[in-house]
Amino acid sequence: MQFTNERRLDDGVVERGFSLGDVPGILWTPGSESTRVPLILMGHPGGLGKMYPRLVGRAQHSASMGFASATIELPGSGDRPRLVGVDEARADLRQTLAAGEPVDGIVDRLILPLVEQAVPEWQAALDALLELPRLGGPVGYSGGVIAIGVRLAVVEPRIAAAGLFAGSYVPATILEEARQVTIPLHVLLQWDDEGNDRQMALDLFDAFGSREKTLQANLGGHTGVPQHAAEDAARFFLRHLS
C-alpha cells in the first residue's frame, strides 16, 4: 500500500489517499492520540470522486465516535477500467424495470462480476490496513453495495459486524449466501428507494442467518437517510466494535 497524499480536516481527522496496486483508496483516522482504533470499511456504489462528499461526511461522523474508516474504488468505477458487460447490464436493468419485466438474469450480470472482483480487493485492502500501527480489530463493514457486504460477511472472518444499506438489487445466489451470515447486522432500508425492490430487501433481511439482526426502514428515497438513522447505525458499531 502506497500513501499518495495526506491532509488534516477541520475537525482534526487525518485523510490519506492510497493506492493498492491499481486500486485507489482513502483512509480517515480520528485526530485523537488514542493508540488503537477500530476500523470500518466503508462501502459505496462506485465512483470515489463523485461519492467523496458523502463518504467524508460518514467518515467524520465515525471518527467522532472513535472509528477509523477506509474505502477503495470499486472495479469498473472512477478511473478504473470498465467491467465488460456491466455497463450494458445497467442499461438493460433500467429498460427492463421501465417495462415492468422480471430482472433476475440482468441483476446477476450487473452485480455478480462486481462482487467476484471487489471482494478479494477489499480483503487485500484489509490485509494492508491492519498492518498500520493504529488500526486494530475488530473490523466493521458499512454501507452498500449490499451484495459485496453479504459476501464479505461470509468469507472474511475479520469482519465482526456489518451495517448494510439495502439500496441495490440482490442476485439469488447472494440471497442464498445470506443464510450463512452469522455476525450482528444492522440493515438500513429506504422505504421508497427508487433504485431498489422493497420486497427483495425484506426477503434478504429474513434470509440472514445472524442471531442479532435489526432492520431499520425510514420513509424516503435512496439518498434520504435521516440523520437519526445514521446515529443509530453508529451506535450499532459502538456496541459491537468497541
Added chain:
Amino acid sequence: MQFTNERRLDDGVVERGFSLGDVPGILWTPGSESTRVPLILMGHPGGLGKMYPRLVGRAQHSASMGFASATIELPGSGDRPRLVGVDEARADLRQTLAAGEPVDGIVDRLILPLVEQAVPEWQAALDALLELPRLGGPVGYSGGVIAIGVRLAVVEPRIAAAGLFAGSYVPATILEEARQVTIPLHVLLQWDDEGNDRQMALDLFDAFGSREKTLQANLGGHTGVPQHAAEDAARFFLRHLS
C-alpha cells in the same frame, strides 16, 4: 381522577395509582424537581397486574430520560368487566390460526370493540392527567395495542408522536385509518412475533400517512425486544417531545 396510593421507587421515580371512574391506572413521574415534564401514554395488551413488571421498567427508563409515563387498564382486562364476545373471539382466533384459515372477521370482533371503548377512556385520562401541575404537552403514545395507538393518533390532536409496537392483529378499518395519521412514528416489529402477522405489520407501516416514520424490526419473538431497540425508541421521543 382519584389517587389511590403513592410510593417512591429506588431511583426516585414517584409511582401513583389512580382511578378514573371505574378505570384504574398508574402514573410515574421522574424524581427530579424540574417543573414540567412531557407525558408518554404507555400502551399494553391488558392486565395491569401481570404487565406491571414490564410497565414499571419502561416507565423508569422513560423517567431517566425526563418523561412522565401513565397507563390505564384496558376494557375487559384485569378486574374490569369482561367485554362481551371478546374472550370468545380470542379463542376463535387461536383455533383459526392453528387451522391456517383467514382471520379477518375474527380480528374485527377481537380488536374493534376494544378500540371503540378504550380510546375515549385514554382521552379522558389525558384530560385528567394534563390538569396535574407538572404534566405539560406535548404527549406521546408508546406501545400496543397498535390499533388503539392508530385510532388515538388520528382522533387525539394532543398526541404529537407515537412509538407503536406491531404486536397484534389489525382490523382492515384500522389499516384504512392509518392513512390519516400524520404525526411522527417509530414502529417496533419483532420479526418472529408468534402473536402477529408480519406482512400485516409491514402493510400497516406502509399505510401510515406520516412524512416521518421509522420501522425497526429485530430478530426474536413477542417479548424479545432488545435493549438497544428500547433506547432507540426513547431517543425518538426525545427528538419529538422535548
